[in-house]
Amino acid sequence: MYRAAIVGTGGIAAAHAQALTDHDRARLTAVVDLDENRARTFAGSWNVPTVAPGLTTLLETGDVDLVHVCTPPSTHAPLALQCLRAGVNVIVEKPPTLSLAELDTLAEASRASGAHLATVFQHRFGAGAARLRAMAAAGDLGRPLLATCETLWYRDAAYFEVPWRGKWETEGGGPTMGHGIHQFDLLLSVLGPWERVTAVAARRDRHVDTEDVSMALVTFADGTIASVVNSVISPRQVSALRFDYSHATVELSHLYGYTDADWTVTPAPGHAAVAERWAQSPSAVQSGHDGQFAAVFDALDSGTAPPVTIEETRRTMEFVAALYASAFTGTPVNAGDIGPDSPFATRMDGAGAPWRAVRIG
Template sequence: MSAPSPRSIPGARPIDGRVRTAVVGTGNIARFHAQALLDLPQRAELVAAVDIVPEALNAFRELHAIPNGYTELAEMLTEQRPDLVHVCTPPGAHRTQVEACLAAGASVLVEKPPALSLAETEKMAAAEGGANGPWMATVFQHRFGSGVRRVRALMDSGVLGRPLVAACHTTWFRPQEYFDVPWRGRWETEGGGPTMGHGIHQMDLLLALLGEWTEVSAIARRQARDVETEDLSVARVDFANGAVASVVNSLLSPQEESRIRIDFERATVELVHLYGYGDDDWRITPAPGFEEEVLAAWRAGEHGVNSGHHAQIVQVLDALREGIAPPVTSTDTLNTMRLVAGVYASSFEGRPITPAELGPESAFHDRMGKGRSL
């Protein structure tokens, strides 16, 4: 996972003073971005908002006291010259907007999923600014609670031993009305179903903890909803460190939860939450004989930070101010998108898939499942 320590990066350009920020897309998730920025006045000023729907834009500006509003991203970029743009539009708009921001010299924090395909995400990464230019970071806010950093520290110190088996389950419930929003449930505009749009958070967290994956076998199905994409996927993922994980992404589960569980040689570590977690949502169960050592390390580890947009945005702003790499770099993002593509490729081709098979020659490089029927 991205460590909060300084790194040399493409995109290092320290900012003297407060970061000038703008939000593009003023719907549901944009509120979390705006609130985090308003809660961090020493680090950031929110100078502008952009939305193609004037009523949405005006209501958002009023709610968050944002001085400038635009219905055209290009105009905002020219007039405001922001340091950082928060891209909170539907996924189908991300690629062109991220590229426009980077071309204008602004770094970007883009909502998940970063784009509709691996190919699009690679193009966005290629548009980053090199040695002194702007960069792109992706919102994967569950990497940022103290709980996950505590687990990572215990893993790195060897207290937990080797990871052996894991479960990564995003079992949520979305009724048919949820898909009334025109961009949802369609390959063309959402890029995929719960694998791409919902479980991607937990899958990203799993990769942040277990590292490089080597093979995936999966099924993706439309089981109950009237949508174009899958509403369920079930996968087995192998990791280079020898661990194996079951990954379930469902929008059909009345008892909703987000769960990551990793059985290490010396303890089980488990996180159960829904849309965000605090320290109390983590549980550790030492193996017999390791109680004292494991529990002492667990108690001594980092505490006190809930996962969420605020926790990630603090680090994104600090990265810009210090001229260091943003947390969740484009490389991290591509790793996660590659696993998403692997789930679809395995399901549609009916065989195990390795990351090496997802290059430009793969049909799943350019599109997750668009044009295919389930």
């Protein structure tokens, strides 16, 4: 029975609390928030026995096995670093850090203390994604050829009135960093190592410092090519992925979470058995935090790093940095190009977005 604590009791914290409540392998024992009244209200709603005055005090008690960081993005790295240095495992919401450099600092702290960091990329753990990866690995789908990944969402002006949103210093980026990251992380988990990114990013309509739309062409190590689109200016919202294999097209269309009903499989001529194999293990469970937390507990039980590990997270975060680097420099970026001396290693906008001195409208 793992003793879990939540730091930050804003909107996403409820998803963590619900998932922890649904599991019989964890107990939510404490919450922390800068707003004590909000923390106490949250604790009362979820029957949490302890409202700690701060993370330092909570860690000093030694009464916690896993800390869930649900605070705004700019606080993720310092809070996670504090947990790791105290030898306490931590699971952090996306984006895990604002930069590759911050993530590398957390990796060093993890190696030094032996405590683990996991990033919440819950869409990897839905039944459909697991089935897709298994069938691809078994060769049932044939060779991967082409993929598309679209996160077309809509966030109005009121959404960006929250002080930390839409700013490189506090959010780390726009829809590439904070919205589309879920879908293209799932894409990367299916297709494996990416090799090259050619991208554009723009601020088309929102009064923000970051981009409000980005597009990328991606080449993978095995030659597969993909397009990735991230937007917060699209009134008809959808989260859509499509994978074209030599034996079938596999598609997912949802918004914030999926079930088997959101997937379709179209076999190529002569490969009808692909659809039959897909239908052999149906699931009615929606993708979400529950599935990932179960995998986290399994890993902790076995003494291994819980998913999504720092190494896996870094591949996704390097993709984000490469997309911005390509968009702002006008050149393709290969995996491994962004070294510690690159401005894109310490800030996702590098030396600054090209529109930083331009007003909208």
